[in-house]
Amino acid sequence: MTDALIVKDMAKRFEKIDAVSGISFRVQKGELFGFLGPNGAGKTTTINMLTGLARPDTGTVRIGGIDCTDNPRAAQHLVGVVPDESNLYAELTGFDNLCFCAALYGIGKAERQTRARTLLETFGLTEAAGRKFGKYSKGMKRKLTIAAGIIHQPEILFLDEPTTGIDVASARQLRQLIADLNRNGTTIFLTTHYIEEAERLCGRIAFIVSGRIVRIDTVENLLQPLQEKHVVRITCANPLTHRRQILSETFPDLKFTLSGQDVIQVESDGIVRVGTLVRFLEDQGAEVLEARRMRPSLENIFVRITGIEAEAMRREKEKKGGEP
Ligand SMILES: Nc1ncnc2c1ncn2[C@@H]1O[C@H](COP(=O)(O)OP(=O)(O)OP(=O)(O)O)[C@@H](O)[C@H]1O
Numbered sequence: 001m002t003d004a005l006i007v008k009d010m011a012k013r014f015e016k017i018d019a020v021s022g023i024s025f026r027v028q029k030g031e032l033f034g035f036l037g038p039n040g041a042g043k044t045t046t047i048n049m050l051t052g053l054a055r056p057d058t059g060t061v062r063i064g065g066i067d068c069t070d071n072p073r074a075a076q077h078l079v080g081v082v083p084d085e086s087n088l089y090a091e092l093t094g095f096d097n098l099c100f101c102a103a104l105y106g107i108g109k110a111e112r113q114t115r116a117r118t119l120l121e122t123f124g125l126t127e128a129a130g131r132k133f134g135k136y137s138k139g140m141k142r143k144l145t146i147a148a149g150i151i152h153q154p155e156i157l158f159l160d161e162p163t164t165g166i167d168v169a170s171a172r173q174l175r176q177l178i179a180d181l182n183r184n185g186t187t188i189f190l191t192t193h194y195i196e197e198a199e200r201l202c203g204r205i206a207f208i209v210s211g212r213i214v215r216i217d218t219v220e221n222l223l224q225p226l227q228e229k230h231v232v233r234i235t236c237a238n239p240l241t242h243r244r245q246i247l248s249e250t251f252p253d254l255k256f257t258l259s260g261q262d263v264i265q266v267e268s269d270g271i272v273r274v275g276t277l278v279r280f281l282e283d284q285g286a287e288v289l290e291a292r293r294m295r296p297s298l299e300n301i302f303v304r305i306t307g308i309e310a311e312a313m314r315r316e317k318e319k320k321g322g323e324p
Contacts, residue, residue, distance in 0.1 A: 003062075004029045004156045004187040005050065010059030011211075012045050019045040021211040022059065027156065027189060032182040034202035035191045038308040042211040043191050044160070050189070051158055052076040064155035077105065080149035080157040084164075086141050087148075090134030094125055094144050097133050098151055105152040112151070119147040123177065139170025143177065156187045163197060175201060199223075199298040207305050215305050219298065226296035232266040232274055233259075233294050237287040240264050250280065257303070267300075 005027040012020045020042045027033045037043055048054035050061055052068065052075030060069045068075035088097045095116050102112030120129045123143045128136060133144065142162065150157055162178065163171035179201055182188050192198050198205055199219055206216040215222070234240075239261040247256050247264070254277075255267040266272055274291050281288055302308070 002029050002065075003027065004031070004064060005189070006060075006062040007050070008060045010046070010049060010056045010061060012042075012049060012054065012057050018211050020049070020056075023208070023211075023213045024059075025206055025213060025216055027187060029155075029187050030182075030185060031204060032178075032188045032190060032202050034198040034205035035189060035208065036193075036195070036198055036205055036302065037208035038306050041208045041306075043208060046208070047081075047158055047160055047189075047191065050075070051079045051081045077152070078155045080152070080154035082142075082146050082149040082157070082159050082162060084160060086133075086145040088133050088141075088145060091132060093130050093132055094120060094136070095129040097144065098148055101148045102151045107152065115151055119151065122180075123147050124173075137170070138166045139173065142166055142170070142174060146174075146177070146181075150181070150186060156189055157181070159188060159190045161192055162190070163192065163194065195299045195302050196297065205298075207302070209306050222298060222301050223296065226300055228269060229296050229300075230268045230270065230272050231294040231296050231300065232272045232277070233290075233292050234264050234266065234277065234281065234288060235290040235292075236262045236264075236281070237289050238262065238285075240281075240286060243281065243284055243286060246284065247277075247280075251277070265294075265300075 003026045008024050009022045010020060011018070011022045023046065035043055035046070045054065049056045052072030055072060056069065060067060061075065062068065063075055063078040066074055066078060068078065089100070092100060098116035098119060099112045102115055107115070120126050123146070125140060125143060128140060133141065136144065146159070146162065159178065163174050166174070175197060178188065178190070190198070190202060202219055204216070204218050205222060206213050208214070241258060241261055244256050244258055244264065253268060253270070254272065257265045257267070259265055266277065274293070278288050278291050
């Protein structure tokens with residue numbers, strides 16, 4: 001397999017902050033590669049350097065075999081970027097926006113019209129092709145922005161939080177579309193704070209924490225240590241914080257992790273006797289609302305690796321980016 005992207009010892013410092021501290025990784029052609037990390041981990045700084053918007057202090061970036069380190073303009077032609085805020089024109093139609101983007105890359109008139117039509121078809125936007133972009137729904141806007149990001153057939157497409165801020169149904173459609181694009185050969189670099197989205201879509205994931213890549217592996221390998229685990233999530237109406245100690249002492253074979261104040265996650269190598277646990281908690285004065293056996297997920301791994309609650313990260317992001 002050939003590499004679409006090779007990053008070596010790339011670093012960036014802002015005054016006193018090492019935003020990215022010498023990271024190295026490769027993305028193969030055809031991969032859907034996930035880049036996950038908590039707030040402030042260095043994801044945006046990394047993407048900016050990979051897409052030619054910022055220059056690394058040290059290290060090298062090769063895209064499609066071309067060294068882009070000292071030539072950010074070269075990078076801009078080799079990558080497709082879908083920014084948070086769409087850069088398309090509200091007054092132009094969907095079709096004209098795509099043709100305009102293609103023209104910026106020097107694509108001839110006949111070819112850009114063909115590509116625009118094909119992409120509108122692929123993204124289910126043919127009927128909206130003649131409508132002004134400003135009148136599109138949020139989900140349609142995001143789709144057209146992705147279409148514009150691949151009109152020049154880039155080596156790699158960067159999707160930064162593609163489903164943040166759009167409604168649930170459109171987000172589901174977008175995920176399907178991203179999976180289809182990848183299945184049809186587009187190499188994708190995806191950041192998302194929806195861990196489940198990453199688990200569902202990505203083949204391989206890098207975890208970045210405080211500017212360093214702390215783990216990089218296939219989703220299958222990341223999940224492997226959890227395959228034998230049994231996980232139960234117990235939700236209470238009152239805080240559980242002060243009960244963790246007694247739970248650990250009474251059930252030494254079980255591992256208890258608090259998730260917020262009123263949810264506790266129980267992990268075990270053997271079957272968890274949920275009834276016994278619930279009765280014990282109730283005897284202790286807890287008001288148990290729900291006890292649910294969970295399928296071990298990438299979220300458990302994320303919490304282990306980053307020490308950050310995925311739920312807390314989701315809430316934080318949605319405050320910034322709007323509803324999911
Ligand atoms: N232009 C800048 N000047 C100074 N510090 C910066 C600048 N850009 C980023 N940083 C700092 O660098 C670190 C990494 O920031 P970055 O935006 O890359 O993180 P992130 O992983 O994208 O976070 P989020 O998920 O919240 O968007 C943070 O500590 C941030 O405050």
